[in-house]
Amino acid sequence: MGPCESPQSACQHLWSSPSLYASFGLLLGVFVVCGLALLGLLAFVSWKLCRVPWRTKAHFPGPSPTPACDPELCLLQPPLLLPSPQQPAVTMATEKVKDPMGSMGFLETAVKISHTSPDIPTDVQLSMREHFLRRTQRMQRQATEPASSTRHNSFKRHLPRQMQSTSLDLGNDYVVDNDEKPTSIGRIQPELYQQKTLESEDSSKNGSSKNCGRINFSLKYDYENEALMVNILKAADLPAKDLCGTSDPYVKVYLLPDRKKFQTRVHRKTLNPTFDESFQFPVPYDELAIRKLHMSVFDFDRFSRHDMIGEVVLDNLFETSDLSRETNIWRDIQYATSESVDLGEIMFSLCYLPTAGRLTLTVIKCRNLKAMDITGYSDPYVKVSLICDGRRLKKKKTSIKKNTLNPSYNEAIIFDIPPDSMDHVSLHISVMDYDLVGHNEIIGVMRVGCHAEGLGRDHWNEMLAYPRKPIAHWHPLLESKKSEKEWKARTASFDSQGSCPSPRPPASP
Incomplete structure (x- = not known):
């Protein structure tokens, strides 16, 4: 804007430029497109919302004239009594339920029997039997156990709890078709699998902690000969490695890191051997702090590789015993599958x-x-x-x-x-x-x-x-x-x- 131009002339000049008209038209077009998109979205949502009730009405046209009662409510309802004190009333209700897997069947929710007198006339029993047979021919029924009540104890004696029988004995007069199948058969019971899983976990834990027995030995340092005296006394509660339930144990003794080793005699068919053998390791007294005493227990096998029962490793001999005098020591044998190798x-x-x-x-x-x-x-x-x-x-x-x-x-x-x-x-x-x-x-x-x-x-x-x-x-x-x-x-x-x-x-x- 020049120094002599007024603000009104400058605004007229800007509105008259073609670029401003183009940008305004583009902005207006964007607003129109967005509005149409919103209208279309609203129409689609309203159509979806209105379509759901129509589908519901199509699948379920309306309530039945005689609404079926809930099985649990039917079991809780008191039985109907006849006006006459000498005539019993038997009410049976069936309900069609949808199977979880998609199959449809008729489920008998309850069979209720009410007796107002201990004696039932014979003609009433015959009429009830004929009515029951006609009803079983028209529809497939499935019997379920009635609710616990003192009035139905006589009926519950004839109805197995696990529904394993294919017929119901109602005073030897009423017979149920063999096509009836109990609803509890074929269903998975998770608590059974959970119990087995817990038992397997417990057994695996118990199996991982194997009992390898104990070993008894004594240590003493001979200052005159500068040697460590190791006496292998005995072992107790060794695991059985043979088919006869025994083992043939012997012990290898190392003073690491030296490669020299000693071995006891083999004791046949015993789990509590007594060795009582002494071994002497020449070693200066100053080097005892860096030495390790390693004892490996094996089971002798004549025709195959010897099985290792376990091992005992003493890292610090001074903390284990007073080497100036003979000390009797018991140690648990640690489980091991192979003998450890000292590489230096x-x-x-x-x-x-x-x-x-x-x-x-x-x-x-x-x-x-x-x-x-x-x-x-x-x-x-x-x-x-x-x-x-x-x-x-x-x-x-x-x-x-x-x-x-x-x-x-x-x-x-x-x-x-x-x-x-x-x-x-x-x-x-x-x-x-x-x-x-x-x-x-x-x-x-x-x-x-x-x-x-x-x-x-x-x-x-x-x-x-x-x-x-x-x-x-x-x-x-x-x-x-x-x-x-x-x-x-x-x-x-x-x-x-x-x-x-x-x-x-x-x-x-």
Whole structure:
């Protein structure tokens, strides 16, 4: 608008523009279309609402001239009495009900008999019988048990409770057609299945907690010979492993992590054997704190593999007994299906620097590794893999130590991981046996991370709680197959969250 133009001339100029007319026409068209749509919707809803009563009237034209009474109400109504005190009145009512499965049938709601005198004339009985036979020929009836009443006790004696008979005995005069079928047959009773389910759950719980008996032994340390004396005395209440209801038990004794083992004699056909055998394990007194006493109870079988009954493991010998004098000990035998294998242990430290985004794993040493060569030794090295949501991002290895089961490394392995990725990564540590010819064998594995279990998770959380400080722990090695199955089960839920990016060092300021 120019400086000399008035507001009225400016408004006339705007209304006279063709673009304004086009927009106004478009807006008016939108309003018209919306109005027509609303009118159509209202008409459709009203048509639907009016159509429902018409359908109801089509299926149910109107009430019957003689409305049928409810079965329960009919049973509660008092019986009609005849004016004459010598004539009984018998009232029968039938009602046509809809079967839940879609079948239609006639259901007799009640058969009511009222006696005003104990003696009924013979002619009245004959007329009632003829009337009843004519009625049964016209319609199919189904008898139901009448309501409990002192007046109908004589009738209830002839009517079975479970409706298993096909005819009713009403004084040997009234006969009901054999086509009648009780309504209770064929119906599912959930309470029966629930009871069986509870019984099966109880039996499964009782079966899972098997009784493996008890074992009696004694411990004493011989300071002169620097040896641990283990005396296997007896066992009691062992489970039967043979068909004759007995077992042939014997005991294997280990002082882990040493591979040397002792075995008792086999006692034939008994569940309460008395061994009374002593074994001597040479071990310095200072090493008793890190030793484990392992006793495995087996059932001897001449023609097949020996069955394992159970085992007893003592982790701390000093807490179990006073080794300075002989102590008698009873222990429950724990159920086990296979003998546990000791693969050795690995010691390493973890240190994380949040500002630099650097994780340092220092492999310190291993001890009591499993011998993989025929010489009784191994050529071990350690391989560390960085895992993110089930995918291996990086792997690094230590040097190889020849012909030893207790190698020392003191080698650091560094990974660059930003702080925001620490909740998604973990470390897979494998102790391998180097083989010049053929492939390298896995001695044992373990995992550490926030998604690991047991000591691996605790070690990781302690590292995060104390940054910039090396945290060292011993970790037992596990079998590769068992560890892989557990790891896949734990990482299966992480795959749905998407893959995480490769850890990169934080950007420099």
